[in-house]
Amino acid sequence: MRSSRRRPLLVPVLLCAAAVLAARPTAADSESGDAPAPDSGLSTQVARLYEDAAAATRRYEEGRHAAEAQLGEVRRLEALLGRERREIGALRDDLGRIARAQYRSGGGLPIAAQMVLAGSPDELMRGQHVFARASLAVDNAIGRSRRAEAKLAADEARATEAWRAVELRRGELAALKKGIEDKLEQARRQLQGQADVSVAAGSCRGAVRLDQPRLHFTRAWVAPVETYTLSAGFGSGGDRWVNRHTGQDFAVPIGTPVRAAGAGRVVRVSCGGAFGIQVVLRHADGYYTQYAHLAAVTVDQGDGVSPGQWIGQSGTSGNSTGPHLHFEVRVTPELGSSVDPVPWLAERGAPVG
Known part of the structure; x- marks a missing residue:
């Protein structure tokens, strides 16, 4: 009689026990990381910052090569300036030689005074000819000197501007690269902080589904990291x-x-x-x-x-x-x-x- 009364209660008890057992996580579930997937924002941010850092590094290297090319132009301009300065020095020496030659050819008297003291029309004509030739030589020498000095000033300005452009480009690229690297370092620390929490709890946070790179490997095996x-x-x-x-x-x-x-x-x-x-x-x-x-x-x-x-x-x-x-x-x-x-x-x- 007792057994006939208890039998109807046995079925619901077994059903409840089965439900409890089914609801409990197994060791395999805990190990395999079947916990809900974490917010992928931080991992995605780190992956994106890696791409940004790589792109910034490429731009930095391109800019560095461009800066080196600009430096080559600056050095070319500086060499040109050196030649121009030497040419200006030579022109000034020419002016001095012309002045000394005029003085010697006039026997110590200026050409204008010789013309005034000329004793005949032929002597006057010769004096005028000498005066005109000397004036032309002086004018040409002065003109060349002034043009050379103007070109020197322009080239010095170009060289200064080229240096300024090189330094500005270097600064911009360095700031861009450092800004991305600083963000990446901060995101790395936060990502590791999440990992430490998971390890301390002994429970995986679940897979983060990142956008995979386009695979282009022709070999069946690769190193587990690219740069190391x-x-x-x-x-x-x-x-x-x-x-x-x-x-x-x-x-x-x-x-x-x-x-x-x-x-x-x-x-x-x-x-x-x-x-x-x-x-x-x-x-x-x-x-x-x-x-x-x-x-x-x-x-x-x-x-x-x-x-x-x-x-x-x-x-x-x-x-x-x-x-x-x-x-x-x-x-x-x-x-x-x-x-x-x-x-x-x-x-x-x-x-x-």
Whole structure:
């Protein structure tokens, strides 16, 4: 009798328990970053500022080359000014020689006085001829000197203006470049701040879907970042590692786009622990690649990726002493199965160094 009364209550109890279990997040859900996607504004801003900084750098370099060309023109003008100054000095010497020659030819008397004292019409005519020739020589010399001095003044003004234009252009380009770099640095700090919050909570904020660059790779494998400095290498020792370093570190600023080294599928997106924010990819040849210490991710678990596709933005989350990408190649998705990534990439046509 008791069992017949209790049986109707068993069904709703089981249904409630099933509903509770279904609503609880699993460990896989927490690790794979199934939390709601974050506001992508900051990551997008960082990516855009990277593009702006690259464009500003290109303009700066173009402007620098233009400034160098202007400097060449300035130097040409300065050389011209030097020649003109020497020519003016020579003209003044000519005037002095003409004056001295007139004095000597007149026996110490001015030409006008010789004409007044002329004893015959022929002597007077000769005096007039000498006077006219001397006057023409003096006038020509004075005219050349004045024209040369006027040209010198004009060229000096041109040189001064050219220098002013060079300095102004340099200042404008430097200010433009610094303004963008300052904005980028501020956005980087904010992006890393978001990453630190996620790591402290042990919960990923979700993928940020950035506009992907147009992929133009002809190779199946690429370096995980485009511009970098290699830092800690595979197998190196240090206080931060229990045994040896298990990957290759690429020193890059926070927010640098991190690329998939090859085609594959995302098998893990996790936050927290020594690696901070990390992504693990599985590739068709059975190898796995890991990208750690990120500031943000742009993929979700299960996504397929192409060589060179952006999968995250670099940072300094987790056990990290500075901004860098920790890159590993593994034979399993787990820590402890890594191989040296530098020769591994080189064998696949993507040397780094």
